[in-house]
Amino acid sequence: MADSRRPVRKTQGERHASTKVRGALKAPSPKPIELFYWPTPNGWKISVMLEECKLPYVVRPVNIAKGDQFKRSFLKIAPNNRMPAIVDPDGPGGKPISIFESGAILQYLGRKTGKFYPAGERARIEVDQWLFWQMAGLGPMAGQAHHFRQYAKDKIPYAIKRYTNEVNRLYGVMNARLKDRDFIAGRYSIADMACWGWVVPYKNQGQRLEDFPHLKKWFERVSARPAVQKGFALGRELRQGTLGDKTKEAEQARKLLFGQRAR
């Protein structure tokens, strides 16, 4: 994780902070949200949402391949040693707040801005159920598919089949849902942002988008949004290689990530 006392690079997001109105009194620029981030499907959810909402933010890289997620300063914010997390200096009551778990962060940012998370109870429930579906289903199952297909040293046919099939089933659920609508839960929302990043690596999950035509169209629709492209590109340069590589670095990262027990 970057030292938070160090001056940080301005991100695209920070550009939104200054509003110049000639001759008028300038409203104080909102303090940027700190985004603890690494470019992965869970990280993209939040970089995309910040870009969509045009909120000012600064990136605090959490290099999970090098163990930044175990640093004491990060654990104070995210005790589960997983990114993403945020610190909003302008939280409820004007006081700072830190949040971990990408679903909770999306809901918070949606409530804070009134964007991409409807306030009406029925519409909100629509979004919530699909958001939780992603958090508890699509994300974890696709993660396991990545693990057993790409990263596990021993190729275990049962595990590969189990998670590839389960992701296939989940893609089928999304495909059916998108048959007669453009977005997962009514209007474009945090539910779409949550799911999108997990469809990006569909090939690594052993899936073909051609088998899911409604999902494919939705994926293209969401991918075409400028904020999605910006959020997806954020920090791409930070990541070198992938966990499945045969390099020494990848081997060390796999040891660090896949042998975790209670500390």
Ligand SMILES: N[C@@H](CCC(=O)N[C@@H](CS)C(=O)NCC(=O)O)C(=O)O
């Ligand atoms: N449920 C968490 C999952 C976050 C998560 O798994 N993050 C991964 C990267 S995608 C991570 O930080 N891994 C670090 C590790 O495994 O030690 C969320 O959605 O925020």
